[in-house]
Amino acid sequence: MTHFDITAFQPQAWTILSRSFQTDHIAGTYLFSGPDGSGRWALAISLAALLNCEQPVEQENPDNKTFITPCGECRNCRLIFNLSFEGLLYAIPLPPHKKEEETIDLTNQALDIKRHEPFAILSSTSNRLISIDVARQIKKRLAGKAPAGIRRVVIFYQMERMLTASADALLKLIEEPPPDTILILIAEKPELLLPTIQSRAQRIKVRSTPPEVVKHYLQSQYDLTDIKTTLLARIAQGIPGRAIAMATQDREEEPFQREEAFALFVSLLEDSPPQAVARLMTLIGDRNRGAAMELLRYWQIFLRDCTGIAILKSDEGIVNIDLQESLTRLAPYFASPETAISMTTHIKNTLADLRLNVHIHGALAALVLRMKSAMMYCR
Amino acid sequence: MKFTLPKSKLGDYLQYILQVVPNKATLPILTSILIEALENKLKISATDLDLSMTVSLDGKVVKKGSIAVPARILSDIIRELPESEITVEGTSSRVELKIPNGSYKIGAISPEDFPKLPAVNTKKEIKIDGESLVKMIRKTTFACSDDETRPALNGVLWQTKGDKMQMVATDGHRLARMAADNPTLKGMYDDVIIPPKVLNLLPKLMGDTNREVGIIFGENNIIFNLGDIIITSRLLEGPYPNFEQVIPVDNDKKLVVSRNELAGAVRRVSILSNALTHQVKFSMKDNKLTLSTANADVGGEGKEVISCTYTGEPIELGYNANYVLEVLSKIDSDDVVFELSTNVSAGVVYNVDIPKEEYLCLVMPLRLAE
Numbered sequence: 001m002t003h004f005d006i007t008a009f010q011p012q013a014w015t016i017l018s019r020s021f022q023t024d025h026i027a028g029t030y031l032f033s034g035p036d037g038s039g040r041w042a043l044a045i046s047l048a049a050l051l052n053c054e055q056p057v058e059q060e061n062p063d064n065k066t067f068i069t070p071c072g073e074c075r076n077c078r079l080i081f082n083l084s085f086e087g088l089l090y091a092i093p094l095p096p097h098k099k100e101e102e103t104i105d106l107t108n109q110a111l112d113i114k115r116h117e118p119f120a121i122l123s124s125t126s127n128r129l130i131s132i133d134v135a136r137q138i139k140k141r142l143a144g145k146a147p148a149g150i151r152r153v154v155i156f157y158q159m160e161r162m163l164t165a166s167a168d169a170l171l172k173l174i175e176e177p178p179p180d181t182i183l184i185l186i187a188e189k190p191e192l193l194l195p196t197i198q199s200r201a202q203r204i205k206v207r208s209t210p211p212e213v214v215k216h217y218l219q220s221q222y223d224l225t226d227i228k229t230t231l232l233a234r235i236a237q238g239i240p241g242r243a244i245a246m247a248t249q250d251r252e253e254e255p256f257q258r259e260e261a262f263a264l265f266v267s268l269l270e271d272s273p274p275q276a277v278a279r280l281m282t283l284i285g286d287r288n289r290g291a292a293m294e295l296l297r298y299w300q301i302f303l304r305d306c307t308g309i310a311i312l313k314s315d316e317g318i319v320n321i322d323l324q325e326s327l328t329r330l331a332p333y334f335a336s337p338e339t340a341i342s343m344t345t346h347i348k349n350t351l352a353d354l355r356l357n358v359h360i361h362g363a364l365a366a367l368v369l370r371m372k373s374a375m376m377y378c379r
Numbered sequence: 380m381k382f383t384l385p386k387s388k389l390g391d392y393l394q395y396i397l398q399v400v401p402n403k404a405t406l407p408i409l410t411s412i413l414i415e416a417l418e419n420k421l422k423i424s425a426t427d428l429d430l431s432m433t434v435s436l437d438g439k440v441v442k443k444g445s446i447a448v449p450a451r452i453l454s455d456i457i458r459e460l461p462e463s464e465i466t467v468e469g470t471s472s473r474v475e476l477k478i479p480n481g482s483y484k485i486g487a488i489s490p491e492d493f494p495k496l497p498a499v500n501t502k503k504e505i506k507i508d509g510e511s512l513v514k515m516i517r518k519t520t521f522a523c524s525d526d527e528t529r530p531a532l533n534g535v536l537w538q539t540k541g542d543k544m545q546m547v548a549t550d551g552h553r554l555a556r557m558a559a560d561n562p563t564l565k566g567m568y569d570d571v572i573i574p575p576k577v578l579n580l581l582p583k584l585m586g587d588t589n590r591e592v593g594i595i596f597g598e599n600n601i602i603f604n605l606g607d608i609i610i611t612s613r614l615l616e617g618p619y620p621n622f623e624q625v626i627p628v629d630n631d632k633k634l635v636v637s638r639n640e641l642a643g644a645v646r647r648v649s650i651l652s653n654a655l656t657h658q659v660k661f662s663m664k665d666n667k668l669t670l671s672t673a674n675a676d677v678g679g680e681g682k683e684v685i686s687c688t689y690t691g692e693p694i695e696l697g698y699n700a701n702y703v704l705e706v707l708s709k710i711d712s713d714d715v716v717f718e719l720s721t722n723v724s725a726g727v728v729y730n731v732d733i734p735k736e737e738y739l740c741l742v743m744p745l746r747l748a749e
Contacts, residue, residue, distance in 0.1 A: 075491055075492075079492060084406060084407065084408060084492060085406075086406060086428055086494040086495075090405065101402070101403055104403040104404065104405055105403070107405050108403075108405055108407075111405065136527050139527050139530070140527055140530070140533075141428075141429075143527070143530030143531075143533060143615050143616060144429055144574065144613035144614065144615055144616070145598075145599040145600070145613055145614050145615070145616055146599065147428075147494075147495070147497070147599060147600075147613070148497065148597075148598065148599050148600075149495075169527075169528075178616050179616075
């Protein structure tokens with residue numbers, strides 16, 4: 001029995017897939033795009049279950065349109081959701097290793113995480129890659145005919161981490177998968193994939209999950225207080241994997257703790273530009289790009305909360321409900337909508353720059369100075 | 380589930396079945412075997428998803444049922460036990476092995492989780508003489524390709540045409556084809572591509588016994604019924620390339636040479652050949668075959684002349700010594716025939732005692748260095 005309802009997490013994507021299944025128009029290759037932890041894996045295994053379910057269930061949505069879901073009870077559904085189905089194959093980015101046996105061990109470690117939590121974010125450090133050997137193994141397995149009555153599903157997780165040589169080796173397969181075989185490519189940045197791959201796959205965009213769905217899921221799966229689930233669901237901004245990471249990670253392992261991010265946000269608003277930059281540089285230290293991006297994502301949320309309080313004169317609907325008092329104190333900095341808009345734009349641009357591999361410290365220092373300048377200009 | 384049988388019997392069959400069990404797998408159940416206790420009969424199955432094996436053995440079944448057990452743990456325990464009657468009793472989550480002076484308990488998995496094995500429909504079974512099957516396998520599988528870009532060539536093509544059948548394997552550099560008559564095919568026309576893994580396993584399982592093998596050609600798989608052992612292999616996706624068109628029919632030069640003499644000379648000369656290409660030059664003129672090689676890397680040269688019967692214009696060709704030796708090892712007669720045309724076209728190699736329609740090999744020459 002699955003412990004998540006994919007129709008609640010990804011209603012739009014599931015409607016498309018369900019309709020394709022009902023009309024027998026399932027594509028050979030799909031490209032599920034969206035941020036890590038947004039539910040692309042859950043969507044992929046739900047589709048695998050639907051394709052192999054012995055008794056799919058027809059349901060009606062609020063618009064009186066029918067859609068179909070896997071039963072979650074039959075042998076195939078049970079094994080697919082447990083990642084133990086004979087027709088499921090995986091290509092997962094792995095750290096450098098030498099022996100084939102290590103590939104199996106490392107893949108099993110990743111699968112164990114996903115088996116326990118389908119929305120979990122797997123490590124995506126830059127040395128993790130989908131090697132040519134894994135691509136070859138998949139090709140070899142697919143050279144054999146599919147067992148009778150089974151539709152094989154191959155999940156390529158973090159497809160952008162596949163070496164170009166591996167991707168080249170799979171081009172023909174991606175263009176025309178063997179009979180009874182569906183390929184699902186999962187990517188955060190599909191634009192980084194070879195154009196030949198992008199054009200061969202049907203793209204499905206995985207969207208944000210409503211906070212109440214994330215909250216309900218956290219409540220049902222983790223032992224957390226109501227206020228914590230509310231807070232995590234809001235901070236996660238529609239990405240269940242992020243909420244789960246914050247709920248389950250040791251605080252030491254978090255790339256950036258919210259309290260630290262808030263302290264820097266306060267410093268940004270209240271200290272002089274040199275002081276704010278110095279404080280930021282001290283705290284950021286030798287942390288990686290992911291941590292810098294996490295910091296900016298927190299700042300976006302703090303900024304949104306302050307702006308909401310300043311402009312709507314209400315603290316209802318703020319994300320950081322536990323910081324309500326401090327945020328109310330900082331809200332006057334954003335009394336002018338231009339300040340908020342300008343600062344939001346600067347953060348967004350810096351996030352884009354960080355994705356493009358710019359120097360972390362330089363980008364953050366420039367951001368602080370631009371934001372301070374925006375505050376002075378708007379005032 | 381509960382049954383009793385002698386340790387040695389269980390141990391022997393487990394050794395067979397372990398050949399299919401992978402040491403590690405991303406699908407954990409594959410490292411387990413399925414034990415089914417039926418009416419006075421036991422079935423033990425294993426699969427790696429490409430290849431499945433089921434062995435049947437007689438046993439005293441007290442209670443019917445089935446369970447999946449980690450294969451290597453079970454096998455290790457059975458192997459170390461002294462000879463005695465073993466009682467195996469399974470619940471939904473555990474298997475207990477009872478011996479006269481103790482017991483062992485192993486965690487088990489629900490049999491439902493074990494991959495479904497194809498049903499064996501003996502009505503569709505055809506019988507083939509085991510000896511001729513093994514012969515066909517041994518004489519063809521060596522030429523299979525391991526190039527994953529052409530997956531169909533990774534297997535052996537088995538064609539049945541009326542009452543004839545033939546096996547073909549090629550990797551693009553050499554080809555082996557063996558044909559045989561089989562009246563039991565009853566007019567069946569079928570082309571299947573079989574992975575070599577199962578074909579290489581069959582001779583080992585059959586040993587020296589000359590028994591008939593039941594074969595069921597399925598849509599996605601092929602089943603070999605050896606009586607107490609049933610092996611199923613997934614078929615490879617086709618189509619297989621049209622190999623007939625690469626077999627030359629009008630090669631005008633003919634070389635007949637002693638197989639042993641040629642093999643010995645090729646082996647010796649090739650020691651000095653290029654480590655990558657293993658190229659040995661074959662020069663034929665006036666009933667003399669000269670084998671030579673030169674290797675600038677080690678500053679060596681080798682040359683041997685052997686007598687032969689050669690008809691046709693003098694010719695010089697380069698061959699990969701390993702390919703020639705492999706083909707020669709598959710020929711049974713004292714003399715071997717090479718039919719040749721030019722130094723860039725395929726040479727047909729066959730047994731002097733058997734018509735080439737029955738068994739032939741093809742070897743592509745290498746371009747000779749300037």
